[in-house]
Amino acid sequence: MSAAPEPARPPALHADSLQVCYAQGAATLAAVRDVSFRVSEHERVGIVGESGAGKSQAFLAVMGLLPKYARISGSVRFEGREILGLEPRALNRVRGSRLTMIFQDPMSSLTPHMKIGAQLAEVLVHHAGLTWRAAQLAALEMLDRVRIPDARRRLRQYPHELSGGMRQRVMIGMSLLCDPALLIADEPTSALDVTVQAQIIELLRALHAQSRMSIVLISHDMGVVAAIAQRILVMYAGRIVESAPAGKLLRQARHPYSALLIRCVPSLREPRGERMACLPGQAPGAADLERGCAFAPRCPRASARCHEERPPLRALEADAQVACHHPLEP
Amino acid sequence: MRVAFGAHVAVDDASFDLAPAEALGLVGESGCGKSTLARALLRLVPAARGVVRWRGRDLLALSAAQMRRQRRDLQIIFQDPLASLDPRMTVGEILAEPLWIFERALSAGERAQRIDRMLDLVGLAPAAASRRPREFSGGQCQRIGIARAMILRPRLLICDEPVSSLDVSIQGQIVNLLSDLKRELGTAMLFISHNLAVVRHLSDRVMVMYAGRIVEVAERDALFAAPAHPYTRALLAAVPELPGMPAQAAQGRPDAQGG
Numbered sequence: 313m314s315a316a317p318e319p320a321r322p323p324a325l326h327a328d329s330l331q332v333c334y335a336q337g338a339a340t341l342a343a344v345r346d347v348s349f350r351v352s353e354h355e356r357v358g359i360v361g362e363s364g365a366g367k368s369q370a371f372l373a374v375m376g377l378l379p380k381y382a383r384i385s386g387s388v389r390f391e392g393r394e395i396l397g398l399e400p401r402a403l404n405r406v407r408g409s410r411l412t413m414i415f416q417d418p419m420s421s422l423t424p425h426m427k428i429g430a431q432l433a434e435v436l437v438h439h440a441g442l443t444w445r446a447a448q449l450a451a452l453e454m455l456d457r458v459r460i461p462d463a464r465r466r467l468r469q470y471p472h473e474l475s476g477g478m479r480q481r482v483m484i485g486m487s488l489l490c491d492p493a494l495l496i497a498d499e500p501t502s503a504l505d506v507t508v509q510a511q512i513i514e515l516l517r518a519l520h521a522q523s524r525m526s527i528v529l530i531s532h533d534m535g536v537v538a539a540i541a542q543r544i545l546v547m548y549a550g551r552i553v554e555s556a557p558a559g560k561l562l563r564q565a566r567h568p569y570s571a572l573l574i575r576c577v578p579s580l581r582e583p584r585g586e587r588m589a590c591l592p593g594q595a596p597g598a599a600d601l602e603r604g605c606a607f608a609p610r611c612p613r614a615s616a617r618c619h620e621e622r623p624p625l626r627a628l629e630a631d632a633q634v635a636c637h638h639p640l641e642p
Numbered sequence: 643m644r645v646a647f648g649a650h651v652a653v654d655d656a657s658f659d660l661a662p663a664e665a666l667g668l669v670g671e672s673g674c675g676k677s678t679l680a681r682a683l684l685r686l687v688p689a690a691r692g693v694v695r696w697r698g699r700d701l702l703a704l705s706a707a708q709m710r711r712q713r714r715d716l717q718i719i720f721q722d723p724l725a726s727l728d729p730r731m732t733v734g735e736i737l738a739e740p741l742w743i744f745e746r747a748l749s750a751g752e753r754a755q756r757i758d759r760m761l762d763l764v765g766l767a768p769a770a771a772s773r774r775p776r777e778f779s780g781g782q783c784q785r786i787g788i789a790r791a792m793i794l795r796p797r798l799l800i801c802d803e804p805v806s807s808l809d810v811s812i813q814g815q816i817v818n819l820l821s822d823l824k825r826e827l828g829t830a831m832l833f834i835s836h837n838l839a840v841v842r843h844l845s846d847r848v849m850v851m852y853a854g855r856i857v858e859v860a861e862r863d864a865l866f867a868a869p870a871h872p873y874t875r876a877l878l879a880a881v882p883e884l885p886g887m888p889a890q891a892a893q894g895r896p897d898a899q900g901g
Contacts, residue, residue: 362809363780476672505671505836507880532809535882562884576811578839580866580881586821588843590814594779 322392324494324526325351325374330386332369332378334598341598343369345550346386351494351526356517358541358558359530360573362595366550367530371496375413376403391493409439409490416499418479422471428455428482429467435489454485459515477508481515488519498530513539535577538562546570549596549606552625556632566628566639569607605637613638652678653689654854662797665824665831667845667862669838669877675854676834680800683832684716685709697797714744717791721803723783727775733786734771737761740794756793763826764789764819781812785819792823799823800832805840817843839881842866850874 332344344366351357359367372378374388376395388396390411395403415421423431432451436442442450448467455463458481471479480500487495497516501509517540520527531537537544537558544561546554546569554567565571575589593610605611608618617637625635653675660666670676682689685701694701701712720726727736737757741748748756758768764785775783784804791799801820805813821844824831835841841848848865850858850873858871869875 362811506839506882507671507836507877510880510882513882532811535810535884538884539882573811574884576814577884578810578813578837578842578881579883580839580842580878581883586843588814588817588840590818591811592815594781594812 321353322389323350323352324391326389327374328387330370330373330388331384332373333383334381335383342550343598344373347552349545349552349555351528354524354526356520356527356529356540356542358537358544359528359547360532360534360537360544361547362532364595364597365547367547368498371413371498371528371530375407375411375496408435410493412487412492413496413498414483414487414500416502418476418483419471421483422479424471427468427470432486432489435486439490450489454489458485476504477512480504480512484515484519491523492525494526494528496528499532501536502531509536516540533577534573546573549602550598551635553607553635554633560632564642566632566634567636568611568613568640571640652854653682656856658849658856658859660830660832662830663824663828664847665833665845667841667848668832668834668851669836669841669848670851671836674851676851677802680718680802680832680834684718684800714794715797717796717798718800718802719784719787719791719804721806723780723787723807724775726787727783729775732772732774736786736790737793740790744794760789760793763823780808781815784808784816788819792827792829795827796829798830798832802834803836806835813840820844837881838877850877
């Protein structure tokens with residue numbers, strides 16, 4: 313690295329040139345292309361982009377949850393320590409305790425035939441060496457912390473007896489049991505009603521404020537990301553196309569894609585036009601070849617240069633970067 | 643069309659009208675009974691009690707054979723676009739199926755023409771006809787589902803959370819498509835969603851359900867401007883808004899495509 317002095321504490325997460333590829337016959341599909349970013353201690357970062365942008369793939373790579381045939385390269389340092397390619401025993405000590413992840417569908421993360429209390433307690437017995445009794449008590453406290461009413465009764469219930477929103481709260485609780493440094497939430501509200509979405513986001517904010525942990529929230533919905541992120545990274549076709557503090561991005565997005573994503577958040581405030589705002593066409597998949605800017609086919613500002621030459625990610629200001637030949641001007 | 647039934651606890655004493663070529667939004671949280679209500683209208687689930695008056699007849703009183711004949715005018719699309727489509731059939735076969743059932747007299751050429759025209763209407767290329775659902779994205783699968791539902795020019799289309807599984811950037815494509823089809827084909831629509839902000843664009847009137855009951859029905863603008871029922875007000879308050887956003891028009895951002 314450079315001669316600049318290292319910060320006192322390492323960032324919670326530091327990814328450098330992360331790449332995830334898959335072989336398909338003779339071709340190579342790139343799900344994540346050269347992604348670099350940092351998540352500081354106690355920071356809330358939002359990752360936004362349409363389905364297929366590579367957001368989940370990047371963080372599944374961080375967690376070591378991709379299949380063996382995924383070809384991962386680059387570097388990912390968690391609390392200063394390289395975790396890509398870490399041997400399973402060492403990774404398992406970190407994963408689920410200091411580094412946790414929750415997903416869109418809690419039902420597939422929760423064991424259907426085990427009671428909630430047992431599933432929570434299991435984490436503490438395994439990672440923190442608690443006795444079963446102590447773990448059950450801690451589980452009860454955690455259910456209170458994630459604002460599940462009537463927690464004592466819920467401990468004895470099975471996942472299917474809880475609503476979607478409740479199950480997500482249980483998952484959040486489970487991910488916090490060992491006081492993680494980083495919680496990755498991958499589309500945690502996408503399967504929930506709008507009314508419940510707001511509650512879950514608010515819960516995450518509150519839990520974040522009560523601890524030192526960092527949060528990465530991944531979503532296709534800019535509205536959800538905007539409700540919690542201090543900084544936002546916008547991804548498209550496997551790359552980061554814009555990175556900026558949340559307030560700055562929402563007030564004045566520089567990349568046309570970011571601006572369109574903002575425009576597409578369904579809002580009651582804007583005057584009711586005939587048409588609902590949306591993006592045309594669809595995002596490219598991993599298989600599509602990259603020539604020029606991946607967004608050019610859908611971009612209202614694309615020039616000939618955009619179709620030929622891929623714009624690099626460059627700094628516009630000290631805290632903002634964009635990958636665009638014709639960024640929007642403030 | 644007049645519906646009145648008090649079924650089991652899922653739907654309790656629900657009554658409403660839907661005019662020809664009208665779009666009625668039906669909003670409420672998960673579990674409020676809106677999907678059950680929609681399915682009961684089409685007899686996909688049994689209603690314990692009530693009348694569904696459709697073009698002079700009570701749908702709930704028809705024999706199975708009589709009801710089958712009515713179904714060409716009563717179509718539905720669902721939340722999970724891929725799960726609604728038979729994975730072993732090509733898109734062409736999926737669109738041909740309703741024609742086989744209700745318009746047997748068509749020649750092969752006429753059938754192909756209808757399929758082509760329908761694909762065009764929903765914004766898919768003619769080449770889509772030879773592909774299978776898994777080759778398409780969620781938004782495209784929903785277009786296929788809409789094409790299948792609309793190929794018979796039904797008088798009523800029920801849309802059960804048709805965009806909830808789609809990225810927000812794509813939701814507008816489907817809502818705008820439904821809006822266009824309603825205008826061009828004169829179809830009445832019952833549009834079910836948990837999100838009022840989505841319903842706002844398509845509906846002429848909006849109905850709000852809570853715990854199996856209809857708690858408010860109003861003209862769209864009136865409902866959004868001055869909701870009467872406290873639950874409606876709560877639903878409106880729950881729509882997440884981007885924090886501190888000035889009016890979109892003032893920013894000079896590129897316009898989102900209406901596509």
